Amino acid sequence: MNAAYTLSLFVSSANYLTLPGFEGVCAHCRFDIKHYNDALYRHYKVPFPASLQTASVQRKADFLAGRITANLAFIKLGLPPQVIEIGEHRNPVWPSSVQGSITHHSSSAYCMMILRPTGVSAGISAGIDLESYLSASESTSLASGILSSIEFELVSANFSRFERGLTLIFSAKESLFKALYPAVGHYFDFLDVGVSAISIDSRELQLILLRDLSPRCLKGDTITVYWQESAETILSWVLPNSCAIATRAHQ
Template identity: 50%
Template sequence: MHCSFDAANYSDALFKHYDINFPPQLTSIVSHRKAEYLAGRIAANHAMAALGMPPANISIGRHRSPVWPSGVAGAITHHRGQVYCMLAKQLVDSPSRLRPGIDYESFIPAQDLELLATSIVNPAELALITTHFQHPEQGLSVVFSAKESLFKALYPEVGRYFDFLDVNVSNINISRRELELSLLCNLTRHLQRGCSFKVYWQTIDNSVLTWILHCANNHDQIGQQA
C-alpha cells in the first residue's frame, strides 16, 4: 500500500481524525517525525482493509519496530512524503512465519559514492555493482535499500541490529530486478552464515523501492515484480 503525505500539514489533531492512537513515545519528537509515523499507520490500516481485516492499533516495539496484531505480518517505510506498507496474512497455527521487509530511498548522489560505499559494501560487492549498473551510485542505492529491507524482515527473528557488512550481495539480476543477498555471519541458530535471500527492487523517479517476503521456517522467499 502506498500513500503520499505532506508533513507541513501535520497536526496532532489528525491522530484523532484518523482514529489512530497517539503513543507517548512521540510526545517530544519533531512534527515531521510524527507525520511520518501517522502516515505509516494510515497506510497500514488501508493495507489491512485491502486484506479484509479491521483497522488495528499498531504500537511501537523495540528499536521502533511496529508491533503487528495477530494474524498479520508487516513492514513500513517512509521517506520524503512517501510511505509504503507491505502486509501479509499470517495463519496463527502455521509452523512458518512470514517476515516482510520493505524500504524506500532516494538515489545516493554520485559525488557521495566513494564516501558512503565502504560502510555499505565490501570491495567485491562494489565491483559487482559496477559491472551490472550503468550508474554505480544508483546500484549502491539499490543495495543499500535491499539490505535495509532484509534487516526489517529478519529483525523479528534476530532481535538486534546487525551491520550492512554482515550481508553480502552474491548475485544481481538486472532483467528481473532481483538481488541475492547472503549472510556473512551467524545471526541465530537458523540464520547461519551462507543463508541466502532474494530481494526485489523497483526504481521510481530518482528513488528506489525494495522488498522481500521471508519465510522464517525454511528461509524461502516470495517475490514478484511490482
C-alpha cells in the same frame, strides 16, 4: 476506501499496488508535511504514542503516514485496523494475525502486509524499503559502510551510475533487516550481509548471510530481494517466511 481514510490536505492520494511475487497487499499513500498537525492522529484514529511527544514534525508525520497505510492494508485484507505497538528499537510489533513491514521516505509511505498462516510464529517476515537515489558525494562517504570490496566490484560491473547501484544495495539490505529482525531480535551490520548475484532484467538480487545471526538465520542462507525503480526512488522488498529463504549454501 473506509470513511476514516478519505483524502485530506495531509494525505493527498492513497492506493494499492502489486508487488511481484507477494501474495498479500501493499498500500501506498502520499502525504504533505506542510499540512501536518497533531490533531490528524485523532482524525485518522491512530493512537498518538507518548514517545513522539517531543519528536520533530517530520518524525510525527512519517509515523502517522506509515500507520495510515498499515490501516489501509488491514482494511484491504478484511480486518479492522489494529494498533501496531512500538518495539525496543522503534520497530513495529505486528499483531499475531499478520506479517507486515512499513517504509516512509520523503512524501511517500508504503505498507506490505499478509495474513499470518495459522500456527506460524513470529519469524522471517516481510520487509520493504524506499530510498531516494544517493548523490555522488553521499555515495563516496557511505560506500565503505554498505559494500565490501567484492560487492563494490559487483555494483560497478552492473550499473553505469555507481550511486544508483549503491542506493539499491542500501535499500535491499534495509529491507532484509526489517524482514529478519523478528527472527534475530537485534541489530546487525550491513557488512554482515553480502550481495552474491544481481539480475538487472528480472529486478532481483541475492543476499547471503556472512555470519550466524540467530538459530533461524545462519551463515550461508541466501535471500532474494526484489525491486522497482522510478526516476527518483528505489523500492525494494523481501517476501515473508518460507518464500524468503532460498537455500543454505553451506549444506
